[in-house]
Amino acid sequence: GDSVTQMEGPVTLSEEAFLTINCTYTATGYPSLFWYVQYPGEGLQLLLKATKADDKGSNKGFEATYRKETTSFHLEKGSVQVSDSAVYFCALIQGAQKLVFGQGTRLTINP
Amino acid sequence: DAGVIQSPRHEVTEMGQEVTLRCKPISGHNSLFWYRQTMMRGLELLIYFNNNVPIDDSGMPEDRFSAKMPNASFSTLKIQPSEPRDSAVYFCASRDLNTGELFFGEGSRLTVL
Numbered sequence: 275g276d277s278v279t280q281m282e283g284p285v286t287l288s289e290e291a292f293l294t295i296n297c298t299y300t301a302t303g304y305p306s307l308f309w310y311v312q313y314p315g316e317g318l319q320l321l322l323k324a325t326k327a328d329d330k331g332s333n334k335g336f337e338a339t340y341r342k343e344t345t346s347f348h349l350e351k352g353s354v355q356v357s358d359s360a361v362y363f364c365a366l367i368q369g370a371q372k373l374v375f376g377q378g379t380r381l382t383i384n385p
Numbered sequence: 386d387a388g389v390i391q392s393p394r395h396e397v398t399e400m401g402q403e404v405t406l407r408c409k410p411i412s413g414h415n416s417l418f419w420y421r422q423t424m425m426r427g428l429e430l431l432i433y434f435n436n437n438v439p440i441d442d443s444g445m446p447e448d449r450f451s452a453k454m455p456n457a458s459f460s461t462l463k464i465q466p467s468e469p470r471d472s473a474v475y476f477c478a479s480r481d482l483n484t485g486e487l488f489f490g491e492g493s494r495l496t497v498l
Contacts, residue, residue, distance in 0.1 A: 306485045317389075317476055317489035318428075325485075363428065367485050372418065372441060377427050 276301040280364050280376035287354055288384050295349040295379050297338075297364035305366040307331075307340055307347040308373070312361045321349075321362070356383045391477050391490035399498050403465040406493045409458055410479030418487065419452055419462050420476040428476075434460065467497045 281296040299305065306325045310318040322331030327342035336351045347364060364376040390409040398404055410417050418433040432442040437454045445452070449468070454460040464471055474492040481488070 308486070310487075317491045318478075318487075319489065320486050323484075323486065365487075372430055372433050373480075373485075373487050375428050375430075 276305065276366060276368065276371075276374045278364050278366055278374055278376035280362075280379050282377075282379070283361075284380040284382060286382045286384065289356055290353045291383075293349070293351040293354045293358075293381070295362055295364075295381070297347045297349065297376060299345050299347065299364075299366050301345075301366055301368060303368050304342075305368045307338070308365045308367070309336070309338055309347070309349050310363040310365060310375075312363065312378075314360070318363060354381075354383050356385050359383045389477055389479050389488050389490035391475075391493050393493055394491065395494045395496075397496045397498065398467055400468055401466045402497075403463065404467045404471075404495060404497075406462040406475050406477075406495070408460045408462070408477030408490060410460070410477070411481075411488055412458065414479035414481055414488070415457065416480035416482065417454060417460050418478045418480070419460070420478065421473045422476060422492070423473045431462070431475075464495075467495075469497045472496050 277300045308323045309321040311321045312318045322333040324331040324340035330339045338347050338349045361378045361380050363378045367373045392407045415436050419431040421429045431444045432452045434454045452462045474494045476492045478487045478489045
């Protein structure tokens with residue numbers, strides 16, 4: 275079945291560092307891809323998405339490009355802030371099926 | 386829209402008691418999902434509904450768990466009897482079929498003593 279594999283955490287960086295969180299997927303067909311973020315004590319919220327190959331999703335300085343050839347959707351940010359500390363989930367969906375999540379990557383940014 | 390609304394936000398109960406968690410999805414969304422989140426197992430899909438019909442309940446841990454969606458604006462997740470290992474945060478989410486985006490509630494934190 276469809277699956278998502280994320281970079282294992284936790285990840286700890288200093289403020290203004292460059293961030294990459296790797297995400298690869300296995301799916302038949304052409305899924306839509308998502309990054310969700312969960313701040314402490316809250317539910318998950320959509321950070322960005324891409325619905326077809328070569329699409330780039332972006333939001334709040336974060337970016338991810340849908341790479342069909344490498345089945346990847348890596349999350350990047352050029353300069354992280356303390357407020358970016360959260361758990362990040364990569365996910366995919368096909369049609370009307372269920373959203374499949376990766377295991378989550380905990381990110382901590384130190385001032 | 387107020388978003389996905391869950392209640393209660395926090396529940397503390399004793400082993401053996403019945404627990405009922407409630408969810409009101411976003412109006413117009415016709416898919417609803419129940420997830421459980423723990424430190425050990427991460428985010429697990431328990432069950433999801435399309436148009437109020439359960440589609441996949443393979444994630445429901447055992448017969449003690451049951452979920453219903455009597456109409457498009459309400460769903461319940463029931464645990465009877467509850468056990469300490471059921472302690473977790475339970476999230477409800479509804480989906481906009483046009484975009485595929487899932488909108489989560491703030492979760493119900495359950496502690497079973």
